[in-house]
Amino acid sequence: MPELPEVETIRLGLQKYLVGHTIEEIEVRLPKMVSGEIKFVHGARVKGVRRFGKGLVIDLANDYSIAVHIKMTGQLIYKSSKVPKGTKVSEKVGGELPNKFTHVIFHLSHPELAAQKGRAYLVSGSQSKKEMPKRVRHDNNRGDAVLYYNDIRQFGWIKIVKSEKLKEISFFKELGPELFPSAGQPALAVDQFKTILSKAKGPIKPLLMDQKKIGGVGNIYANDALFVARIHPKRKANSLSEKESERLFEALKKVLAKGLEAGGASEWQYVNALGEAGKYQEFFQVYGKQGMKCPRCGEVIKKIVMAGRGTFFCSGCQR
DNA sequence: GACAATGTTACAGT
DNA sequence: CACTGTAACATTGT
Numbered sequence: 001m002p003e004l005p006e007v008e009t010i011r012l013g014l015q016k017y018l019v020g021h022t023i024e025e026i027e028v029r030l031p032k033m034v035s036g037e038i039k040f041v042h043g044a045r046v047k048g049v050r051r052f053g054k055g056l057v058i059d060l061a062n063d064y065s066i067a068v069h070i071k072m073t074g075q076l077i078y079k080s081s082k083v084p085k086g087t088k089v090s091e092k093v094g095g096e097l098p099n100k101f102t103h104v105i106f107h108l109s110h111p112e113l114a115a116q117k118g119r120a121y122l123v124s125g126s127q128s129k130k131e132m133p134k135r136v137r138h139d140n141n142r143g144d145a146v147l148y149y150n151d152i153r154q155f156g157w158i159k160i161v162k163s164e165k166l167k168e169i170s171f172f173k174e175l176g177p178e179l180f181p182s183a184g185q186p187a188l189a190v191d192q193f194k195t196i197l198s199k200a201k202g203p204i205k206p207l208l209m210d211q212k213k214i215g216g217v218g219n220i221y222a223n224d225a226l227f228v229a230r231i232h233p234k235r236k237a238n239s240l241s242e243k244e245s246e247r248l249f250e251a252l253k254k255v256l257a258k259g260l261e262a263g264g265a266s267e268w269q270y271v272n273a274l275g276e277a278g279k280y281q282e283f284f285q286v287y288g289k290q291g292m293k294c295p296r297c298g299e300v301i302k303k304i305v306m307a308g309r310g311t312f313f314c315s316g317c318q319r
Numbered sequence: 320g321a322c323a324a325t326g327t328t329a330c331a332g333t
Numbered sequence: 334c335a336c337t338g339t340a341a342c343a344t345t346g347t
Contacts, residue, residue, distance in 0.1 A: 002325050054326075071326050073344080101344090153343050155326065171327080202337075211327080218325055268325055269345095287325095308339070310323075 002070050004180060004216030005259030006270045006278065007054050010076055011182060013273025014049040014058065014147075017078045021046050021108040021145055023060070030103035033151070036160035040064040045111065050183035053175045053215030057166060057183075065163040069171065071155035073269040080108070080145030089275035092266060093150070101150045104158060108145035152269060171211075178215035179253055180260070188214060194245045197237045204240065205233035206307040208252070217252065220265055223312045224285040225251040232318045233304075233311050258283055286312040 002010075022045045028034045044060035051057070056076070058066040068076065077093060098105060149158065159169060167173050176196075177188040196214065200207045207213060208222040217225075226233050228251035231244055240248065264270055264278030267288065271277055285295070290303035290312055299316025 006325070069327080071342095072324070073326095151343095152345065153324090153326095155342060206337095209326090220325060265325070270325065307337085309326095 002054055002072070002074070002264075002270055003218035003221050003259070004051075004054065004178065004256055005221070005262075005280065006264035007051055007056060007070070007216075008180065008182060008260055009264045009272045009278060010070075011049050011051045011056055013078065014056070014076065017080070017082060017273065018046050018058065018108075018147065019048060020110060022111055023106050024109050025107040027105040027107065028103075029098075029105070030154065033103045033149070033154065033156065034158045034160070037064065037162070038160050041066060041106075041160055052172050052183065052185075053178055053211055054218070055171055055175070059163060063163050065161060065166055067157075067159045067161065067166060067169055067172070068149070069157050070151065071153070071157075073152040074156035075148070075150040075269060075271055075275075076273055077148045077150065077271065077275045078145070078273050079148070082145070083274055087274050087276060090266065090271045090277040092269055092271050092277060093275045097146075097148045097150070099150065101152050102148050103151055103154070104149040106147040106149075108147060110145075174212045175215045176211060176213045179256055180216070190246060190249045193249045194242070197240055197245050197248075200237035202237060203234050203306065204231060204237045204248075205311060206309075207237045209307075209309070216256070219309050220267070220280075220284070220287045221252070221255050221259060223287045224255045227251075227286045227313060227318060228254060230317050230319065232315075233306060233313050235319075255285070286314060288312065 022043060023041045026038060026041050040062060044062045044064060047059045047061045049056065049058050056068045077097065177192060179188050181187055205222055205226060208217050209219060225248060229248040231248055259265060259280045262278055262280035262283060263272060265280035266277035267281040286301050289301045292301050294301055294314035294316055297314065297316040299314050301312055301314050304311050
């Protein structure tokens with residue numbers, strides 16, 4: 001996925017739908033996906049959802065947090081009666097959930113639902129089932145809401161830690177500044193960006209994707225930003241002029257903002273927290289467009305491999 | 320069958 | 334020690 005715009009789109013969905021729910025039970029179907037102090041999620045209320053680069057943090061009211069990284073093929077999908085009727089779940093979800101790629105299931109309930117559970121038992125003897133309020137129909141310890149974690153390639157992870165210890169997770173500890181922080185961190189500034197470039201000896205494209213240097217940028221947006229800024233992906237980072245660095249900084253902001261506006265890129269498995277596809281793939285500048293004509297100069301877009309990743313650019317106007 | 324796919328990380332080498 | 338490149342993780346789709 002999932003780069004900054006995709007993960008942020010998921011975060012916005014979880015912030016809207018998940019907050020207020022209590023996690024009644026965490027069902028771990030593939031143990032290697034989940035580590036840490038699992039028992040502390042049981043009975044805890046979701047307080048908020050933050051994002052750090054491509055990582056998500058679900059904060060619980062008991063001062064524990066669920067850190068999630070969905071890597072390439074993870075999906076976090078929320079289901080409940082609160083989901084709007086017209087919601088169109090993408091075929092990328094793979095039909096009914098859970099499916100064979102569902103590795104973790106969070107069973108959720110609302111605090112008020114839990115409070116009414118006793119009453120549900122009382123009325124069940126004297127009233128018919130259809131007269132019972134739908135939301136208190138359940139007589140087990142589970143609510144009517146669920147959060148699924150699906151992951152075809154099983155690269156992702158879920159770590160449960162005391163909130164104050166999140167920084168001890170190396171991914172978060174080493175994460176560089178980002179252009180659109182979600183949790184009050186300072187945004188990457190243009191001067192800071194220039195300093196990062198000037199200190200780097202290698203090519204610019206892998207640098208943009210280095211999470212330790214700059215948070216949240218991955219292969220799709222790195223390719224597109226370099227195209228927008230008219231900079232060749234193989235250029236040495238420290239060889240960019242002031243003007244070029246500024247252009248690249250603005251281009252990164254532009255493509256990431258466009259990705260956010262489009263609800264992310266669903267070229268592959270990515271869907272939002274309700275299972276809906278994003279639209280940024282309709283706005284790809286060069287990503288995946290090898291052999292097609294450059295929209296700016298008409299030259300044919302090339303594909304090469306840099307640091308093991310597909311790299312797309314126009315040799316006509318990227319210098 | 321070969322290869323590539325939104326990402327990170329461990330490890331070997333310079 | 335710092336940096337760089339490659340393989341690995343596991344699965345699907347072309």
